[in-house]
Amino acid sequence: MKLKHLSLHLLMVVCLVFIQSCKNTRSNQPTSSVYIKVLGIAQDAGYPQINCREACCIKVYQGKETKKLVSSLGVINLEDRKKYIFDATPDFNLQSQLLNEDLEDIKIIDGIFLTHAHMGHYTGLMQLGFESMNSDKIPVYAMPRMKNYLKANGPWSQLVKFNNIELQELKSDSTVLLSKKLKVTPFLVPHRDEFSETVGYKIEGPQKSALFIPDINKWQLWSKSIVGKIKTVDYAFLDATFFKSGEINRPMAEVPHPFIEETVDLFKNETAETKQKVIFIHFNHTNPAILNQHFLKDSIQNLGFRFAKNGQIYDL
Ligand SMILES: [Zn+2]
Numbered sequence: 001m002k003l004k005h006l007s008l009h010l011l012m013v014v015c016l017v018f019i020q021s022c023k024n025t026r027s028n029q030p031t032s033s034v035y036i037k038v039l040g041i042a043q044d045a046g047y048p049q050i051n052c053r054e055a056c057c058i059k060v061y062q063g064k065e066t067k068k069l070v071s072s073l074g075v076i077n078l079e080d081r082k083k084y085i086f087d088a089t090p091d092f093n094l095q096s097q098l099l100n101e102d103l104e105d106i107k108i109i110d111g112i113f114l115t116h117a118h119m120g121h122y123t124g125l126m127q128l129g130f131e132s133m134n135s136d137k138i139p140v141y142a143m144p145r146m147k148n149y150l151k152a153n154g155p156w157s158q159l160v161k162f163n164n165i166e167l168q169e170l171k172s173d174s175t176v177l178l179s180k181k182l183k184v185t186p187f188l189v190p191h192r193d194e195f196s197e198t199v200g201y202k203i204e205g206p207q208k209s210a211l212f213i214p215d216i217n218k219w220q221l222w223s224k225s226i227v228g229k230i231k232t233v234d235y236a237f238l239d240a241t242f243f244k245s246g247e248i249n250r251p252m253a254e255v256p257h258p259f260i261e262e263t264v265d266l267f268k269n270e271t272a273e274t275k276q277k278v279i280f281i282h283f284n285h286t287n288p289a290i291l292n293q294h295f296l297k298d299s300i301q302n303l304g305f306r307f308a309k310n311g312q313i314y315d316l
């Protein structure tokens, strides 16, 4: 009798473990028909970075750490069978394949939203050109300066001339309706605007919404409050290029970004619910947050903040 009781108990434990493991494998699966898929997490130059002979990048060549693709988000709408990408990075070819895993279609992409004209955010457009797939009228959403820059400068001008891409002009704070269930709104942010303006995006699905701000100068230089903005959405993928001051061997004022330490400090009095909306992205090769595991990453996660990871799914 006792033995029977014990085996029943054991069976229950096995069942619970099985259910839990199913949940764990499913946690990276969408439960909504509209969702975000993280396609890359590195700063423009990628990881490892060219000419870096420091431990951060040597680790990758030694096989002790994995390569990371440049920061990008995919948005998939399974109902309409449409997929969009936020920024065309130098890793666009691999990232379009990551989208194909979710939605295989004849069309490579249904729309590309560009944030700005820095190398990690638009140069992947070259993969659409005559020397490559010679695509047909792929919609590319860009702000006015960004649009004119592409039209007026080779090799991008050839993409326009050959109708590989079709430029769609965006207006700051003006919403693009992609479907009844998917809306995108660009908004201007302060950044080094040599060739174009810089925008972040608000992406709104049927249930949830997200902010994507991969590049911005210090938070206090923005006319808006990131703490206030975050309260209007469910997720915020935020510029986390550097972890802290002194991280690189050049004056950091030349490349201003909010340090992870500063963003964490800005949110220190906010609730756990607000903190977990912050998902850090766009890591420089020197930033320990780019590594698969690091104690500094753990310490930030223990405070409630999150780090973007390739392949992660966020329901919209
Ligand atoms: Zn960037």
Ligand SMILES: [Zn+2]
Pocket: 048, 049, 052, 053, 054, 055, 056, 057, 058, 285, 286
């Ligand atoms: Zn490095």
Ligand SMILES: [Zn+2]
Pocket: 116, 118, 191, 215
């Ligand atoms: Zn930039």
